[in-house]
Amino acid sequence: MTTSQKQAAQAQDAGTAIALTNCAKTFADGTRALMPFDLSITAGETLVLLGPSGCGKTTILRMIAGLEFPDAGGAIHFGEDDVTRHSIEQRRVGMVFQSYALFPNMTVAENVAYGLKVQKVGKAERDQRVREMLEMMHIDMLADRRVDQLSGGQRQRVALARAIAPRPRVLLLDEPLTALDAKLRVRLRTEINALLRKLGITAIYVTHDQEEAMALGDRIVVMQKGEIAQIGTPQEIYRAPKTPFVADFVGASNCLKVDIENGRALLGRVDVDVSRAWNANPATDGLSEIYFRADGLMLCAPHDAHFTATVEAVSYLGEKLRVTVAGIGNDAVIVDTDPDSVVRLGETVHCRLVPEKLTMFAAN
Numbered sequence: 132m133t134t135s136q137k138q139a140a141q142a143q144d145a146g147t148a149i150a151l152t153n154c155a156k157t158f159a160d161g162t163r164a165l166m167p168f169d170l171s172i173t174a175g176e177t178l179v180l181l182g183p184s185g186c187g188k189t190t191i192l193r194m195i196a197g198l199e200f201p202d203a204g205g206a207i208h209f210g211e212d213d214v215t216r217h218s219i220e221q222r223r224v225g226m227v228f229q230s231y232a233l234f235p236n237m238t239v240a241e242n243v244a245y246g247l248k249v250q251k252v253g254k255a256e257r258d259q260r261v262r263e264m265l266e267m268m269h270i271d272m273l274a275d276r277r278v279d280q281l282s283g284g285q286r287q288r289v290a291l292a293r294a295i296a297p298r299p300r301v302l303l304l305d306e307p308l309t310a311l312d313a314k315l316r317v318r319l320r321t322e323i324n325a326l327l328r329k330l331g332i333t334a335i336y337v338t339h340d341q342e343e344a345m346a347l348g349d350r351i352v353v354m355q356k357g358e359i360a361q362i363g364t365p366q367e368i369y370r371a372p373k374t375p376f377v378a379d380f381v382g383a384s385n386c387l388k389v390d391i392e393n394g395r396a397l398l399g400r401v402d403v404d405v406s407r408a409w410n411a412n413p414a415t416d417g418l419s420e421i422y423f424r425a426d427g428l429m430l431c432a433p434h435d436a437h438f439t440a441t442v443e444a445v446s447y448l449g450e451k452l453r454v455t456v457a458g459i460g461n462d463a464v465i466v467d468t469d470p471d472s473v474v475r476l477g478e479t480v481h482c483r484l485v486p487e488k489l490t491m492f493a494a495n
């Protein structure tokens with residue numbers, strides 16, 4: 132880090148804790164976008180809101196920004212401050228959207244300076260802070276370019292610099308990388324991750340991309356139809372999903388319907404000890420659903436097998452070979468294996484469940 136980057140990092144607010152209490156949202160046309168919920172975000176934390184289209188992610192973000200207000204009875208606090216009825220200007224939030232929302236007739240430097248001008252920061256300090264931001268986002272060489280002369284990735288760097296320059300109490304990011312190509316998305320994601328940690332800024336990041344959520348979030352909030360389905364670290368969400376929806380939405384997931392008796396899953400002629408599943412308990416006895424990732428099933432020798440199956444598809448993914456097999460339960464099942472193994476379409480393979488990697492739910 133250069134000296135100016137260090138100064139910028141130190142000068143940044145340490146981060147503000149945010150608490151939403153009993154917040155619900157009903158729009159004027161009667162749409163109930165959010166059921167009442169509580170949500171606390173620690174100072175300096177990056178919290179990711181993840182869920183399918185229409186589940187209410189953007190509405191939460193807009194409520195934190197002050198662009199929407201919660202229904203009567205809801206409260207929003209930034210630290211000790213009750214900001215429930217404050218406007219976006221009073222809340223001091225920085226926002227970055229999918230569409231860059233930059234001023235096209237201004238240069239990069241003018242865009243980044245904009246929020247500082249509004250804050251009436253003097254010219255000398257403003258110029259210095261703009262320089263620091265441009266350096267931090269690796270776009271200092273573009274300071275005098277007009278925004279319409281930039282690539283998508285460069286524009287998103289300007290949008291980030293512009294949002295961070297006025298030292299907001301919280302940074303809100305709504306699908307900021309969705310419009311970029313895959314490689315650039317991963318690169319900028321890594322940079323945003325490093326930047327948020329370096330600045331210690333409280334950040335709330337909306338995405339429907341679970342890989343992005345895993346990569347960026349200290350914690351992830353999985354949303355389903357206007358409700359919070361689960362809050363947890365990426366590891367908790369991935370390895371210990373609390374509902375079938377979370378198990379299915381996050382990661383490539385397989386599901387088998389089985390009958391459980393005394394900790395053993397009975398599937399046709401197969402009898403598997405599932406008492407070591409991470410959430411196994413006696414209450415799981417009865418008709419159940421077993422969820423597992425592609426690493427919860429492994430190809431094995433015939434004498435170790437729980438199942439035989441037929442190979443339906445094979446995808447080489449570099450670090451692993453992803454094999455889709457049929458014949459275990461009703462749906463095709465995905466299994467990852469050694470990328471150097473040879474697996475042919477139509478071949479019969481032998482598979483074994485890994486009990487510790489299973490998640491069990493009582494069937495509806």
Ligand SMILES: Nc1ncnc2c1ncn2[C@@H]1O[C@H](COP(=O)(O)OP(=O)(O)OP(=O)(O)O)[C@@H](O)[C@H]1O
Binds near residue numbers: 186
């Ligand atoms: N101004 C509005 N008036 C009425 N309904 C709205 C309004 N804004 C959003 N909604 C509805 O509220 C629900 C939640 O919308 P929201 O934009 O928060 O979802 P989302 O999870 O961010 O979805 P996406 O990923 O598609 O952006 C949806 O059913 C949406 O149609």
